[in-house]
Amino acid sequence: MITKLLIANRGEIACRIARTAHRMGVRTVAVFSDADCNAPHVRLCDEAIHLGPAPAAESYLIAEKIIAAAKRTGADAIHPGYGFLSENADFAEAVEDAGIIFVGPTAETIRAMGSKSAAKDLMEEAGVPVTPGYQGEDQSLRTFRDAAERIGYPVLLKATAGGGGKGMRMVENAADLADTLDSARREAKSAFGDERFLIEKYVPHARHLEVQIFGDGKGNVVHMFERDCSVQRRHQKIIEEAPAPDLPPAVRAKLLEAGVNAGKAVNYRGAGTVEFLYDTGGQDGGQVYFMEMNTRLQVEHPVSEMITGLDFVEWQLRIASGDGLPYRQEDIVELGHAFEARLYAEDASQNFAPSIGTLTTLHLPGGRARIDSGVEEGQTITPHYDPMIAKIITHGARRSIALNRLVMALEETRVAGLETNAPFLHRLAQHPKFARGEVSTRFIEHHGSELFDEPAPDAPVWAAAALFLRHVPDAPAAPAFRLNRAAHEVLWLEHDGEPALFHLYQEEDGYRAVLEPDASAAARREGREAKPAQSFTFTGSRAANGEISLTVNGRRLTAKAARHGKGVRIWLGAEQFDIRLVDPLTGAQSEGSAEGSLTAPMPGIVTLLNAKPGDEIAAGASLLVMEAMKMEHSIKAPAAGVLKAYRFSPGDQVKEGDLLVEFEAAE
Structure with a gap:
């Protein structure tokens, strides 16, 4: 039995693992970087070891430091969570070689399934249907072009070592293939240190389904039913649910069988997820294709826990301790429906x-x-x-x-x-x-x-913002907004860069407000037609917790408010509106816009320069590419003009707000 567990991760998954371990009577050790000194997962664990600077490559991704921390604290097991080193076969092997239990599959299994191309080959041998495509060793552009022509556009490029949507691109036509492949390779090399790719048919009428499996490493594999993870942005999931809605029984049976067979093909141990593409249209409608196997716990695993009533981290720890599978397949029962929003x-x-x-x-x-x-x-x-x-x-x-x-x-x-x-x-x-x-x-x-x-802010939003901003101590002193004084007073309130005049008239039973929208100098200079003024009556009060009780034109409602930047964020239901109180001496000139900005949107690294000084540039053309928060960001020309100079070179670290490019717009 595991007695002390080192959690080689951070954030919500580290907290989740620690809570389950404590419930099982297992002591825990956290690891942390400079950025996480006071993070919840550090305080939650019994002990904590500092790894190094904030960048993951200098802390959470250094296997030697994590194994050393386990030895130093006497931990007899390491749980990798997800991300970081969770699917690193060399790390799993090094942990086992150090005499420490690795909570996850064997290094051999991770290697077999870690390469998307090798995994597809293995699944074909096991009789699991795979998406048509190419996953060979020849990585030349010509080979990818030939494969794309053979299977037909659109196609999907996928990094063989990828995950989480990184290094994945959809290509609509042959003209875009070369540039898209270059961009995807840069991202894959940065994220995984591996720029090998596979190509497969892009299925336009598809759902992304996956099967949660557990194996004991002795040939026994069970499933926890399926999840639907179709709703994604940038090929990354944002809402998942279990079970999959409106799934024909025959398709479901085929899907679950394929998931279990995939696990058996690699003698799976621990928690894993087998991902499939379900083609719902065309001649192949109803066909399920294997995409990849994630040899770890998935971010979306809670929905499967909710419909089975089981704790998957507990299962992981029990299997890693040698206890085998806690339940047989017939003992696992589906209970209701669950959603997860990220x-x-x-x-x-x-x-x-x-x-x-x-x-x-x-x-x-x-x-x-x-x-x-x-x-x-x-x-x-x-x-x-x-x-x-x-x-x-x-x-x-x-x-x-x-x-x-x-x-x-x-x-x-x-x-x-x-x-x-x-x-x-x-x-x-x-x-x-x-x-x-x-x-x-x-x-x-x-x-x-x-x-x-x-939605645009309406009368309740403006009323709530005025009430809140009047109570902020360091709001601009003028114009005065005195709710207890009968007078015509004016506030300059700004939403989305556009100032509006908010006239307030105190009346016997409350206030009458007149809002003149789009009161900016730019609007007047450009001769825009003035938007009609809004008139409404309201009463209201603000509680200490930011709750604002309003009656607007006879309608009673409650808004929430909190300081946000230089103004206030107002919530009505789930919608939010950012309102700023501006000084009347400068408010009319407030015209800022981030559109076409040539500054760094956040800290990152410049990776590619797409032109050279003196080049004539078309509006919207990419001037440079920078990488930040595991994503590529293209800095584009705000208008047609001439590139004067770059302020940074590829590989340079930049801060948020740094000017990246000197650019002169055409007359």
Whole structure:
């Protein structure tokens, strides 16, 4: 039996493993970097060992330091969590060679399934259906072109050592293949140290299904049913559910059988996930194709735990201790339906670009949802790690109940200090087709106009913002906003870079407000037609917890508010609105815009320069590429013009806000 467990990870999964280990009477050891000195997982464990600087390559990814920490603390087992070293066969082998239990499959299994190309070959031998494509050793552009022509466009490029959507690109036509392959190879080399790729047929009418399996390493494998992970952005999952909705019984039986057979083919030990593509259209409609096997616990495993009532980390520890599989297949029962939404620090309106900053407000739902999180209010989201804040998990006897609970939980979620995808997740969960289970891997692409449509602030938002900002001690002194004084007073309130005049008239039973939108100097210079003024009456009060009670035009409602940057973030339901109070002497000139910015959006590394000084550049052309938070970001020309100079070279580290390019727009 394991008595002391070192957790070679961070964040919510490290917290989750520690809690289960403690419940089982196992002592725990945390490891941490400079960025995680005071992180929740460090405080939760019985002991903690410092690994090094914040970058993962200098801390969490150094196998020797982690094994040394286990020996130093007397840990008899290491749990790798997911990410980092969890699917590193050399690490698993080194752990076992050191006489320490590795909580996971054998190094041999990890190697067999770690290469997407080798795994596809192995599955073909085991009779598991695979997606048509090419996964050979010849990595020349000509070979990829020939394969793409043979299987037909669109195609999908996938890094053989990849995972989590990294190094994955869809190619629509032959003209884009070379550039897309180059970009994907750069990302794969940076993320995995391996730039080998495979190519396979892109299935446009597809769902992403996966089977959770457990094996004892002695030939026995069971499944925990299937999950649907179709709804993704940038090939990364954001909402998962179990079981898969509206799945024909014959397809489900085929899927579960294939998942178990995949595990048996490699004599699997521990927790694993077998991922499949389900083709729902065309001549091959109903066909299930093997994609890859993740030889670790998955981020989305809680939905399978919820429908089985089992603790998968406990299963991992019991199997690693030599106890075998706790249950037989017939003992594992499906109970209801579950959803998981991944709350990320990212801006959905900016192609889901990661957002960094301090969590000045973090309120996660309780009661209706299970929350798996490894961060807390006041903590900083850095560019060094995955920007996940929490997983919001709900369960119900029926799919509709679980989904309603998810919608309500997202309405209770409030984060300020940076951007999150919470409003986007709420719109997605409420979409009629999602509610009916009509999902596919292109769901966001097909319904983007509805999912990205952010509402404009209405009367309750403006009233709530005025009430909140009046109570902020360091708000601009002028204009005065005295709710206890009968007068006509004016506030300059700004939303999304556009100032508006907020006129306030105190009346006997409350206040009458007149809002003049789009009051910027730019609007006047450009001769834009003035938007009609809004007039409404309201009363309200603000509580110490940021809750604002309002009655607007006779309608009673409650808003939430918190400081955000230089202003306030207002929540009405799940939607959020950022309002700023500006000085009247400068407010009319407030015209800032991030569009076309030639500065670094966040700390990162310059990886590629796409032009040279003196070149004439078309509007929207990529000037350089930088890597930040495991993603490539293209800095594009804001207009047609001439590139004057680059401020940095490939390999240079840049800070947020650094000017990257000197550019002169054409007259």
